[in-house]
Amino acid sequence: VTERRVDNALYILKAETKGTKMTTSSLNCVLSAYASNGLVDKAFETYDNFADYEITPNSDTFAYLMESLSVDATTLIPVNINHIMGKWENQTECIINQQKTDDYDEWKSSRLMAADVILLTMKDKGFLKTEQIIHEYIRLLCVFSETEKARDFITHILDSNDKKMEENSRISLETFVILSNSIGLSGQIESAFEVANLSQRAGYYNGLPKHIMTRLHQLKANAESDFSTVN
Structure with missing residues (x-):
């Protein structure tokens, strides 16, 4: 439209x-x-x-607001979202190439602040974090390379679910795929595998899709090979 x-x-x-x-x-x-x-x-x-x-x-209202932020970010930052999603068309390792302008940091901060305000407003109004809003928030954080914050956010939700602090917030498998791939592409391979374990905590007992795990193992093997070559 x-x-x-x-x-x-x-x-x-x-x-x-x-x-x-x-x-x-x-x-x-x-x-x-x-x-x-x-x-x-x-x-x-x-x-x-x-x-x-x-x-x-309602909760959909805030999910759409969050979506506007994540779509805007993926449009303006030249990130190959297919690779973040685990759709590997080629073997290029240098995937994320952000062309940062002078006002990039200010723009990034404004978007992340807006996202946090959305979450706080939802909480104040008594809305639970829906699957969609969690997905769009994690997508936004990954595009901005805020993967540690994204992982902590997911972990907090799972901890809250385990302790039954509130009604369970469902996290989609696709969200775990985006997060694990973003972390893996940044070179933090072990952390990427930790996200795979988090997906099992969320109820996806088979873990991440096979092709995603295969790719993570490839990234790990490449990293170990590079390390042995240097040493």
Whole structure:
């Protein structure tokens, strides 16, 4: 869906055109469309409409806000997302090549801060972390190479689930795939295997998909070979 069409849809809702109604679902549809295109500013402007029209957001609302951040980041940073997802088309090891501009750090900080505000707002409103919002948050952190923070976030959720501190938050297997590959590509092979173990804690008793584990073992073998060559 093009940006212009989404703009028109929002205009129609605001104009209270016959046959339309401003509701949580209708605003979420607009928000979702902006999010899928990585239009962060428009996504957050749409969120403001919930308060303006006294409409109550739901967990999907915040998931779409988080999605807008992750899509925006993967669009603007030249990261081969296929490799992060474990779809290995070639044998190139130097995957992530971030062309950082002078204001990169400021932009990155603003996006990460926005993501943290989303999580805090959800908590204040009593919403649980959904599978989708966890996935988009981890994806965002991985694109920004914040893999340690991502791993700690996942570990905290699993610890909370084990202690039954709150209703269990489900984590998708795809989320573990993204995190393990991001860590593996950064050279922290053992940490990548630890994420594989975390996936089993989350209920995926077979662990990560076979092709992902094969790739991690290849990365480990390559690292050990490079080390022995140097020494």
